[in-house]
Amino acid sequence: ELIKELFTIAHYDSSNAISLNDALEECLSRLYIDLIENPNINDLKYIDTITDNMPKDFKISLAQRHIRVCLDLHNSDTKTAFAKFTTWINEGVDDIQFTKVLYDKLFKDYEEESVSYLFKLSTQENFNQWKFYFILLQTISSKCAHESSSFIRKYFKTRLSQIAAFPKREDMLHLLLSVRAATATTMDIDQNITAYGNWYKQNISDMKFVFKVEEFKSIVDLLDQCIPYEDVEDYLEIHATFSISPLVHCGKLVQSFRSKCKLHLAKIKSKKRGDAESIVIDSD
Incomplete structure (x- = not known):
């Protein structure tokens, strides 16, 4: 009491x-x-x-x-x-x-x-x-509950629209991390990655149906700025491999973004291989 x-x-x-x-x-x-x-x-x-x-x-x-x-x-x-x-x-x-x-x-x-x-x-x-x-x-x-899951998804959609209108790197970083946490809902890691991939496809890959040209460019530019922060292969792999349907005059921008993702992904994989080889050498 x-x-x-x-x-x-x-x-x-x-x-x-x-x-x-x-x-x-x-x-x-x-x-x-x-x-x-x-x-x-x-x-x-x-x-x-x-x-x-x-x-x-x-x-x-x-x-x-x-x-x-x-x-x-x-x-x-x-x-x-x-x-x-x-x-x-x-x-x-x-x-x-x-x-x-x-x-x-x-x-x-x-x-x-x-x-x-x-x-x-x-x-x-x-x-x-x-x-x-x-x-x-x-x-x-x-x-x-299902209603709350819908509430969270709606928040992410609204948040992306706000970021498109008022682009800021920190807001995009927050959104990417938030979606990953909110989609990590099972004990199956692959299933969680797939859930994030589904969000990415619905909201990023197909965003040309939602945003105007300048908004579209802002989102791709912010995603580009976020690449150096990426450190987990599975999530970056989605950004690198999932296509983004471009608006008119935005094809090169999208291509450049995906190329940078692939390059950063290769660096992460190379670093991991180097770390693994170092561990083997040290153990010998």
């Missing part, structure tokens, strides 16, 4: 909210750091106590608080986020359990609100909390 009272005061009593919120979020952060190391030390039943008979606005605010705390657990730059994407997704699926419990106890009843808040925080300038953004988005996407 004391825990519930503290969270209730933090939500409703503005005069005490700042210092109390800081203290509560520090406690949650320490708990989750411990849970990463030892998933069995706490079953998060405190959430059941806090939310019992509480109104919707309180529960949504509580979910948002937990999202903020989770995101703050790890920071990285965008380049690292691309390089570590698969590792972090696998860690979230196989090793980190508390995020799944948070979904069941907090996010499940407010999926769209939770995802919207995730997107809102992750599109802020200088966002660097990629690891748990991936893990939370993947967790919600893999468990959510």
Whole structure:
């Protein structure tokens, strides 16, 4: 009851909210750091106590608080986020359990609100909390209802249109990473890659049916700018091999983009072969 009272005061009593919120979020952060190391030390039943008979606005605010705390657990730059994407997704699926419990106890009843808040925080300038953004988005996407899946797909479509109108590299990087996390919904890696490929085909390969010439050029140019960030063969392979139907006078632009993708892909494969050979030599 004391825990519930503290969270209730933090939500409703503005005069005490700042210092109390800081203290509560520090406690949650320490708990989750411990849970990463030892998933069995706490079953998060405190959430059941806090939310019992509480109104919707309180529960949504509580979910948002937990999202903020989770995101703050790890920071990285965008380049690292691309390089570590698969590792972090696998860690979230196989090793980190508390995020799944948070979904069941907090996010499940407010999926769209939770995802919207995730997107809102992750599109802020200088966002660097990629690891748990991936893990939370993947967790919600893999468990959510059909309506929420449609909501996420609609967000990505709207986001792409916004980027076409107001092109910015950071926004395209965010979109590519977000789609990858949201399509990594099964234990089958190949199936997840295929799901990303389907999104790419529907939204990038066929975008000439949606965008005007300048918008089309902006998207291809941004994708081109994102190539140096790519570090995972499977996703870059999609960009390199999937054709993009060009608008008039855009054929060379598309061809140049795909050629650069293939060149970067070859460099990644060459580096991996070199690393593998180095390991063999060292072991000898």
